[in-house]
Each structure stands twice: as structure tokens, then as C-alpha cells.
Amino acid sequence: MLSAAEVIQLNKEKTLTSWMAQGGWNPIPIERAEGIYMYAADGKRYIDWSSQLVNVNLGHSHPRVVKAIQEQAAKLCYVSPSYATEPRGELGDLLSQVTPGNLSKAFFTNGGTDAIENAMKIARLYTGRQKILTRYRSYHGATFAAMTAGGDPRRLGNEPGVPWIVRLPDPYAYRNPVYRGRTQEEGDLIIAEQIEEIVEMEGPGECAAIMVEGYSGSSGIIQPSALYFKRLREICDKYGILLIVDEVMSGFGRTGEWFGIDHYPEVQPDIMALAKGITSGYVPLGAAVVSEPIAAFFDDHTLIAGLTYSAHPLACAAGAETIQVYRDENLIDRSRELGKVLRKGLVDLAEKHPVIGDVRGTGLHQVIELVKNRETREPMSPFNKPMTDPMKAASAALKEKGLQTMLRWNMIFSTPPLIITEEQLQEGLDILDSVLTAMDQHYEG
């Protein structure tokens, strides 16, 4: 067995990591994880306050999913996607039960990015149109076209990317000047008008789909009102454009509904992209789920798409069991209820700590935005620049105190596993509290 130091050394010397210059990578060697906790090689325990990359919704090592994977592995690890298997059929059926509207058939992928790639491809094949319209503050994955689709700065090293993405303004009430002196809904209506104008300018006959996250995720949980989604659906219907909803992060109970878009029951997607919580991250899996008319179209049109690992039996078995666990343990309702506890905790922190400028999100999917001054809203660390102190120091302090979570620029995310208890939520909030106390000294109000 390797020592912790050897594990780190081999990882650094022989593998590449994501989203950073390799020299700055100082990984913690993780040995095991259970429930909301993960354990480093030196025995140190961390609360997983982000569910890793907002995917480990069931917490770590859920025994039912582990068993389902083991049993499937003993029977059949892999066959090509041209065969039928029980877990594939079962998962397809479960997805058609839990997804909204007339979403009826799933094309399985390896993760979220290729769910998005295939969703965009299907929309282009079905409509015969080219352009996909997406929000600036969104993330849709990291292959070439998916990376262009997300408007978030993560795309910038990949520019100009594919030529058929058009970007839309964001319903960002806290920072978009459109919202100054207006309510969220008033501002959203203006943004929707701008979107319709962009469609007109781009040529409606060129626009295959508008693609948005069902509930905004890592770009800052920047979520509009129901009115915005209603207008988006109306614009799509008026011009024959499809609505693709990316539920890769917001799906499977994260926001207190099965899917983020379920907060707006009158709005139904034509295509939904899924991944992450579909297996709680235990085996890589994604899906592009399509409506009945789109599914029928492909009865006599070739679906020009394919992946060696599409509908992988191990992944499908993990997915089917994961969905049963969400149901049997009432985790969707639990996320909604515990989300209220989390919100109250964050609002209490905002009363105590002036550095908290905004609290956003719902369910177990929330974020605080930290500012130097509540009047000017100057961010505690600038947008799209390497993180500066005191955010950088806060990030280190959270880790040191045993809380691992997602931070971006001036934002701290709270997206714990849906199985977290109220006491464990409090444990995390107490750590946040102590770190925010240190940050208050840097408030300039």
C-alpha cells in the first residue's frame, strides 16, 4: 500500500488535473467517504458541503447503490449499446416517470457534457436549424461545443469555439443594471423582451433551441422568476424553437423538486440534459431525454449519435437504484424542507456578517455572495480573476476547519448531500460563521 505522500507524488507526477496550472495542484489524498463525511489519509475528516461537484446527492457509499453496482458487476459489466439490458430499460422507464411533461425517451451518455452535446445535436437534427441560444452566466460542460455553449468565463480559453452559439443576457437582479429600481419580475420581463429581440435579429428560422439551466448552478445560482420561464416558453412556441433544459446540476432533488424546472409547472422542456445526481456520482452517466414528438421523429430518421459506453449496464444499474432511493427515502421533500433550515441559517449569518451581500437559491442549492460594501456591492474578490485575499484566506480556513465546499470569486456555495441532518447542517453553518467573523474585518462599509 502506498503512503499518503506517495499517493500525492504519483498523482502529481503521472496525471493531469482539471482547470488549473498543474504546478498549483496540492491535492488532499482521500481514502474513504461515508454519508456527508470524507476522510483524508491522515485521518482528518471533512464535511462534504458541496456534495463534491454537486453530484453526490445521496452522500457517500450509500449501501443500496453500492450493492446494486456489485450485483450488476457480477452479472454483466458491459455490452454494446445495440443490445437490450434490464437496467437500461428500467432506468429509461424511471426517468420517464420522474421527468416532467411528455419527456419520454432517454439517450444515455457518459456524463453531463456529452448529454449537452447530444441534446444540441438532436435539436439541430430535429429542427433542421443551426443556432443554439444560451445565457452568458451558465455552464454546460467542457468539450468543444458544450464549452462554447456555456457563457461563463470558463469558455474563454476555447474561443472562438463553435460558430452557432448565440448568447443571451442574464436575469441577474443583484448586478444587472436593468433591475435597478425594479422588482425581479419587472426586470425579468425586460430581459425576456431582449431575448425575443435577439431571436428576431438572429433569424427565428435559424434558431434550433434556447438552452438554459433549469435552476442556475455554478455561475452563481442566478435564477429568474416564473414569469421569465413562461415568456421563454412562449417565445420558443411562437418561433418553433425548442427549449432545452440543462438539469445536470439542478436535477434529482437538488433544489427541493425532482428538477429545477419543476418549480415552474406550466413550462415543459422539449429536451432535458441529465447527469451528476442520476447516479449520485457513483458511476459516470448522463442522458439527453426527449419529448414524444422528438422521439417519434427518430423512428424514421437516423439518430446520428453514438458512444461506446452509452447505456453502460453498471451505470444504468446505479442510476435505477439511485432513483429508487430518492423515492424510498423521500429525499426530494427532504431537500425542500432542509433547504428552509439552510436558508434561515444563511439569512441569520447575513444579519450578523455585513460581508454577505446576497443570499440566493432554494432547497440544498444555495450561495452567498460576499462584498466589501453593501451599498457599492463591490465583490470581495473580483469577477473572473484569480481569487484574492480575504476570499483566498477564507477558502483555506474552511478547509482547515474541516469543511470542503465550492468557492468561486466572491461566492461560497452550500450544496450538501440530500441526506444531511439538521444537526450536520448546523455543524457546517457554525464553521461558515467562524470564517465569516474573520472576514468581517475586511468590510469597508
Ligand SMILES: Cc1ncc(COP(=O)(O)O)c(C=O)c1O
Ligand atoms: C449545469 C451543468 N451542465 C453540464 C455540466 C457538465 O457535466 P459533466 O462535468 O458531467 O460533463 C455541468 C457540470 O458541472 C453543469 O453544472
